[in-house]
Amino acid sequence: MIPKIINERLRLTRVIVLFGVLFLSSCKNKMDQSSKNILTVNEVIETSLNTIGDKATREKVKNLVSKANCVSPNGNYTTEIQTATNGYSYFKQVFSYKPESFEAVIENKTSGYSIGDSLKPLSKESLSVIRGHEFQNIVLEVNQRFHDFELIENEEKDGINNYKLKAKDELGKTNFIFFDEKTRLLTEIHFPNPSDENEMIKTKFSNWKKTNNLQLPYHVEINQSGKLYTFDYTKLILNSPDFKYKNVKNEN
Numbered sequence: 174m175i176p177k178i179i180n181e182r183l184r185l186t187r188v189i190v191l192f193g194v195l196f197l198s199s200c201k202n203k204m205d206q207s208s209k210n211i212l213t214v215n216e217v218i219e220t221s222l223n224t225i226g227d228k229a230t231r232e233k234v235k236n237l238v239s240k241a242n243c244v245s246p247n248g249n250y251t252t253e254i255q256t257a258t259n260g261y262s263y264f265k266q267v268f269s270y271k272p273e274s275f276e277a278v279i280e281n282k283t284s285g286y287s288i289g290d291s292l293k294p295l296s297k298e299s300l301s302v303i304r305g306h307e308f309q310n311i312v313l314e315v316n317q318r319f320h321d322f323e324l325i326e327n328e329e330k331d332g333i334n335n336y337k338l339k340a341k342d343e344l345g346k347t348n349f350i351f352f353d354e355k356t357r358l359l360t361e362i363h364f365p366n367p368s369d370e371n372e373m374i375k376t377k378f379s380n381w382k383k384t385n386n387l388q389l390p391y392h393v394e395i396n397q398s399g400k401l402y403t404f405d406y407t408k409l410i411l412n413s414p415d416f417k418y419k420n421v422k423n424e425n
Contacts (some may be wrong), residue, residue, distance in 0.1 A: 211333060214322045217336045217352050218315060224357040225312060226387035234258065234387070236416040237309055240408040241393075246400050255416060256310050263419050264303050277303055278421045282343055288421055298367035302342050305364075305376075308393045309409065312359050312378065327354065335360055346370070358388065372398055385411045 212220065222231065236257045241251045250268035260281035262368070267274045277295060277354040279285035282304060285295040304318075305311075311318055319340035323325060328337045328351065335351040342348050342364060351365040359378055366372040380392035395402040 195232045214324045238410040238413045240405045241404040301367045
């Protein structure tokens with residue numbers, strides 16, 4: 174009788190221990206999952222913007238003038254961009270490996286022209302490509318340039334733990350946006366080539382420096398199916414007194 178009672182108690186003890194282990198394991202999994210998604214989508218975006226600079230400082234930016242030395246598989250070139258917060262931008266690239274430069278004026282996100290012997294309207298895909306080069310504006314306006322955000326998962330890239338968000342761009346295409354969990358800064362954007370949706374282009378932001386109390390990237394790298402394009406900024410001016418709108422319609 175006594176051995177039977179002892180066996181029953183041992184069996185009950187094992188059951189209790191087993192339930193305890195399962196309960197603790199369940200709690201740990203929930204805690205691990207919770208720790209991976211500490212922030213909501215809005216919190217990820219807002220903390221990134223506030224890391225760049227406080228809202229009052231960001232809202233003071235009315236125009237941005239930039240120039241970068243660039244390297245491509247074909248050779249060196251420079252990229253000059255002047256942007257205003259109303260969507261206007263002037264874009265110019267000068268190449269070392271060909272005589273023709275490329276100039277364009279964007280009136281807003283749906284209208285723009287390439288400048289040459291005559292004005293040529295830009296397609297929505299070309300507008301997207303040019304606006305996609307406005308790297309400093311993108312990090313300052315990430316909540317305006319993208320919509321329908323979703324927090325997908327946390328992902329490690331190049332030794333950095335990132336919040337990974339999915340969002341739609343101005344063409345309605347799906348992009349993946351990465352934010353450093355530690356610094357909160359935007360690290361990468363992956364998006365489909367506007368001319369070939371089967372090709373994903375990866376843009377990486379680094380070398381952040383303070384300019385007019387705002388943290389901005391001074392090095393950008395584009396990886397297009399293994400072809401690398403780098404941008405090293407030699408000039409970043411916010412609210413330039415020399416900023417002027419280029420009225421190409423009256424000039425041509």
